Amino acid sequence: MQSTxxxxxxxxxxxxxxxxxxxxxxxxxxxxxLFFLPERHLILNEIAIIGLFALSLDLILGYAGIVSLGHxxxxxxxxxxxxxxxxxxxxxxxxxxxxxxxxxxxxxFVTSFLVLRGSDLTKLMVTLGVALVLGELANQMSWxxxxxxxxxxxSMGPILGxxxxxxxxxxxxAYSLVVTxxxxxxxxxxxxxxxxxxxxxxxxxxxxxxxVGIPVNRRLVAVYTxxxxxxxxxxxxxxxxxxxxxLDVLAFHRSADVMLVLVIGGVGYLYGGLIGAxxxxxxxxxxxxxxxxxxxxxxxxILVLLVLAGRERLTDKxxxxxxxxxxxxxxxxxxxxxxxxxxxx
Amino acid sequence: MLTxxxxxxxxxxxxxVLACGLAVTLGLMNFVNLAHGAFAMAGGYVTAVLMxxxxxxxxxxxxxxxxxxxxxxxxxxxxLYKQLYARSHLxxxxxxxxxxxxxxxxxxxxxxxxxxxxxxxxxxxxxxxILGIQVGLYRSFIIAVCGVLVVxxxxxxxxxxxxxxxxxxxxxxxxxRGLGINVSVIFATTFAVGSGLAGLGGALGxxxxxxxxxxxxxxxxxxxxxxxxxxxxxxxxxxxxxLLLGIADVAGKYYVPSLGAFVIYTLMIVVLVLRPQGLxxxxx
Numbered sequence: 001m002q003s004t005x006x007x008x009x010x011x012x013x014x015x016x017x018x019x020x021x022x023x024x025x026x027x028x029x030x031x032x033x034l035f036f037l038p039e040r041h042l043i044l045n046e047i048a049i050i051g052l053f054a055l056s057l058d059l060i061l062g063y064a065g066i067v068s069l070g071h072x073x074x075x076x077x078x079x080x081x082x083x084x085x086x087x088x089x090x091x092x093x094x095x096x097x098x099x100x101x102x103x104x105x106x107x108x109f110v111t112s113f114l115v116l117r118g119s120d121l122t123k124l125m126v127t128l129g130v131a132l133v134l135g136e137l138a139n140q141m142s143w144x145x146x147x148x149x150x151x152x153x154x155s156m157g158p159i160l161g162x163x164x165x166x167x168x169x170x171x172x173x174a175y176s177l178v179v180t181x182x183x184x185x186x187x188x189x190x191x192x193x194x195x196x197x198x199x200x201x202x203x204x205x206x207x208x209x210x211x212v213g214i215p216v217n218r219r220l221v222a223v224y225t226x227x228x229x230x231x232x233x234x235x236x237x238x239x240x241x242x243x244x245x246x247l248d249v250l251a252f253h254r255s256a257d258v259m260l261v262l263v264i265g266g267v268g269y270l271y272g273g274l275i276g277a278x279x280x281x282x283x284x285x286x287x288x289x290x291x292x293x294x295x296x297x298x299x300x301x302i303l304v305l306l307v308l309a310g311r312e313r314l315t316d317k318x319x320x321x322x323x324x325x326x327x328x329x330x331x332x333x334x335x336x337x338x339x340x341x342x343x344x345x
Numbered sequence: 346m347l348t349x350x351x352x353x354x355x356x357x358x359x360x361x362v363l364a365c366g367l368a369v370t371l372g373l374m375n376f377v378n379l380a381h382g383a384f385a386m387a388g389g390y391v392t393a394v395l396m397x398x399x400x401x402x403x404x405x406x407x408x409x410x411x412x413x414x415x416x417x418x419x420x421x422x423x424x425l426y427k428q429l430y431a432r433s434h435l436x437x438x439x440x441x442x443x444x445x446x447x448x449x450x451x452x453x454x455x456x457x458x459x460x461x462x463x464x465x466x467x468x469x470x471x472x473x474x475i476l477g478i479q480v481g482l483y484r485s486f487i488i489a490v491c492g493v494l495v496v497x498x499x500x501x502x503x504x505x506x507x508x509x510x511x512x513x514x515x516x517x518x519x520x521x522r523g524l525g526i527n528v529s530v531i532f533a534t535t536f537a538v539g540s541g542l543a544g545l546g547g548a549l550g551x552x553x554x555x556x557x558x559x560x561x562x563x564x565x566x567x568x569x570x571x572x573x574x575x576x577x578x579x580x581x582x583x584x585x586x587x588l589l590l591g592i593a594d595v596a597g598k599y600y601v602p603s604l605g606a607f608v609i610y611t612l613m614i615v616v617l618v619l620r621p622q623g624l625x626x627x628x629x
Contacts, residue, residue, distance in 0.1 A: 067438065114614065114618050118617065118621030118622075119621065120377070120434040120435075121434065122573065122617050122621045124434075124569075125569055125570075125573045125617055126617050128566065128569075129610045129613050132566065132606070133607060133610045133614070136606055137607070140604070253562075259439065260439070260442075263439055293450075293454075294450045295450075296446045296447075296450045297446065297447050297450030297454070299443075299446055300442070300443040300445065300447035300450065301443065301447055302443070303439055303440070303443030304425070304443035304447070306443075307429070307432075307439050307440040307443065308425065308428065308429075308440070
């Protein structure tokens, strides 16, 4: 019995791990924008970064069910770490990213113990509080962070010693896209592993997960730390490619925006963050060109309508449509895994 | 020293009036309403507009500062909020953040982004010395008004038929409905009163807290602190919580201004980690 169950799970997971046609197409399109939309690389760069940031939120919200209103804490920390490093002479971008990721991961690890307890509301407040404390710190330690003026004078060296950042943002975009892609592949690998499966079971029913022997707290700490590192990389990318860091990276609206991005794209299947980032940025671009000062109103309206219409229903429908579209190209197969929807988070 | 304590108490009282509506929706009805500050802002702007454009005396604007947000709250509750009571917390958070964004942009559009000035009447300006303490008249006025409200709220919740019905409806809506209590009417009334009180608080506090379109975002965290730190099972918990917060904030800003709001946020995290259910609440 034992071995057959393990066998079913294994085949199920490896099936989930297989790349679909839609996914390959998605990344091909993303790579194609490098060559076909040269004048849009600055905004595409931002999209890639926000996509990575939303992806990291998806790891904890969509896969572990932790509602966070302070995810910008890690993003901001990563940005500041990368920025300060570059300012003090360590101009290699990749080294900066690694250090930013480590710093954010440490912060994530330490604060993860705070979000293990309490209700959704307590988690919201604690995560929000952590971000606020960091924001306040960055504001006060102006000798290090530049305070309200922002961290200026960042100059980056060439990536791998080969590619110099250019003013059109082409290299920056390629850099962000590659980093996002690599981290995405890693995240995708993680969520289809037994570890990812255990996370989903914790999200769906923590009590039962504990009962079947999953070390709930340890798993949550691990994924929270991982998501923090991802967010730190996203922040680091922003600092390196824009060569500027301001207090804005730790602001509340960052955390709210990234949640919105993720929700637009759909929670719990990794692509949500990336698709949401595209939609959000394009929307923001259009709206702020139309009403520069008041675009937030329309963002708010979209958010309200999205919730009222039932966001899972919309994303489920969209996913179903995509599946049907690509389903025609491949043989029908039955999913051995019980499909978990993003309903209960 | 005592003056700081006095100012802190006035500030705390104000925070309580602002946040008590949230204590009910969040604590009792279990709805995460981040848009609560928007109602407070509505009250503040009602007062500001009436006073500055139409020359209505300050005291006369206060009932309207209560009524207008209450009506807005009632309408929104009936049309939008009630559909979300059964939804997940994430949905509620997203929905209310959306409302905040809309409120901020809408007020910015109609009223402009500058600070609104409210001229309090002359008989409320200045300070007097009582028993060697410098006491601001306006702050005494706030303490008096808020004190009356606190007592009244406590009385309504614990002693009246409406209060017991509300508590029943909150504890178990289904059973309450089975007993013939009209739960949705009770919720709507409570929501409206809570929004109205927030509006009143916004109007009273415009002088002290400032009033501009970002008000809901700026003070959202304070309201949430009051409710979560105070605990959400009673009215006394948030009341004590807001007094503590008010005194700590005023004292902190006076003695260690360089630390800013840092102390309060850290304290909040510590409290929530040690006692997730709040300082003054029993674990459920």
